[in-house]
Amino acid sequence: MTTLYHNPRCSKSRQALQLLEEEGETIEIIKYLETPPSHQELKQVIELLGIKPIALIRTNEAAWKENYKGKALTDDELIDAMIKYPKLIERPIAIKGTHAVIGRPPQKVLDIL
Known part of the structure; x- marks a missing residue:
């Protein structure tokens, strides 16, 4: 099973979902804008991705520019910002087992199959 952090309004996210469906993958869809992950869940996702929290943030979003741009934030503060403003989370994120x-581009989701 693949877990997909998904935003149905995002074309890249829709394309990634379609690619996984075409591969016959069983998919758990998490609409993270409606149900934001907890601090611990997001921390785990970041660890699976092997990145720093700042690499998961969409820094062109208004919420980032208005509230955080130019501030020195800890990793935990960055995670909290993504929970408070889930639009800041880069999308889509696909997870299968210990790979994320x-x-x-959307085709990258096929790398974890």
């Missing part, structure tokens, strides 16, 4: 990828 950001689906940019």
